[in-house]
Amino acid sequence: MAAIKQLWVKFCVSILYLISLLPFWALYLLSDVIYVILFYLVRYRRQVVHNNLVNSFPEKSLAEISTIEKQYYHYLGDLLVETLKMITISEKSLRKRMQPTNPELVNHYFAQGRSIIAAAGHYCNWELAILGFSLLTTEKRVIVYKPLSNAWVNDYVNQVRARYGAIMVAMKQTLRTFVSYRNDLTFSVLVSDQTPVRHEINYVTTFLNQPTPVFLGIEKLAKMIDAVVIFYKIERVKRGYYRFTMVPLIEQPKQTAEHEITEAHVRFLEQIIRDKPQYWLWSHRRWKYKPEEINA
Template sequence: MAQSNQLTRWQRLRLRLMRSTLRGLARLPRSFVDKVLVPSLDWLLYHLFKYRRQVVEENIRLTLTDLSPAEQKTVGKRFYRHLAELMLHEARYAYGSDERVRQLFRLEQTELLDQLYEAGHRQVFALLGHIGPWELMGSSSLHLDRSRYQLHVIYKQLHDPVADQLTHEMRELHHARCIEMSQLARDILRHRDQEHDTRMHIYCLLADQSPSYEQMRYASVLFGRTTSFVTGWSHLATKLQIPLLFCDIRHDDQAKQWVGTFRLLCEHPTSQLQYQLIDDYVAQLEENIRLAPHRWLWSHKRWRFDPHDFPQMVYSPRCNHSSI
């Protein structure tokens, strides 16, 4: 992570300008953002810039095969509206007061954390996907007893040091702590060595991103497509006996707020279960996406590599010859 005192003068100026812009955006009335700014940005992304239109449409066409072409097009158009909402409301999530964020997002099934804590666990992985405003998981500390639970957001360092610094700051505004992905194992071990620390450390991971070329190891099935997944978290969980939770994200239209719900994937992961854990995560992920398909990040180049091009690939039993 780039620290502000390591930035150049121009980069520090950019950082201040970006902070001021986002804070100003956070103060705008929600009605103005929703009725004026969101439709405008939606039109720009979809019609003018055609932001990753080909990627989005291809992903949806080859994935949501149970939908008609017209229904697939509707999902794509609704995705761009959702993306515009995410981009413009991000500042409201980050720079809003604790009380406002509690109104925007609530956390359910937190008793699972209590049960794991009482069972003696002091570390847990909370897995989620790029669904809805996933950044709101960083505000989960607002719904937890912070004397008992410490939330960590796992992230990948951005190439732009200004954007990296700003994103890091925004994720920590509501009592979460950031851990860069490459430092995760080290920090888990460091937390274990702190005998005086009786808190449970919760590591929030977005586990649905496409692995890098060097990380292609395991393929499961997502929406009928043979799909590679990162395996680092399952390796750590099985080696260090860290329980796994899935966080289901949905929108409560009546309450007009997002809801995160914990579901237990495995309390005692073992090496024999390493790949089964990934399959269980994928099944939960697909179920969560199907609740509102347009709220998943379709613009991500999720299938940029063909798993069959990698001889070392291990395939899930869920894979079959009918998978794409």
């Protein structure tokens, strides 16, 4: 049975590879179809999206919420096909479609002998941006990830993410890995808006008007290796084109108070989402724990 499942997974991956060979204009036609399927036919997590938006923006009318919902599902289609394109996208195309605004910042900190930790959110096309970050330097580029349940799919996804030299590190291996890199300059990206499992909840903050458990990994790692903390801010310029800016948040992590670093990257992401909410991953069950479960 397991062998049949693996064959099925490999068949599906082969189909996705073929789809990724399509030009962008064709992929966006597919995206328009995906929008209709997800929003109108399948109604993919419509209630989750609606509840998340209503709870996050109590000041908005239902008409405004409805507009954001449709914008989100339109963008979700684009996100899916653009992420598929990562499988085969060329370096030339990647550089054109994911442009850094201040790449000199990397060498600025490296020249000081400082490593860099970038917080990122599930905002705009974070996967394409993570692929683009690999082109910023030839020093060690580390992507910390949460493993997928299917080992074969997990390995394949990581191969795609690491196409341009990034080192993939599972969350549970983070501290051990960075201890081994203690004499090297590193540029690392960690997605900051993951949801901890209940027994790993150590800190709860208010995020988008709701009690929200957050990981403390960025803060702990920054203090351990004395790394500069930045935010990896991604903006959509137009369909298929993005720019990203590395925004310094904390330059002296060892001088910060407890949870100061965590609050800094959480508040920054929150403001980005408020500015253009349609580009965040609203179908994610970010608030699956009730307040009484969090505090239990």
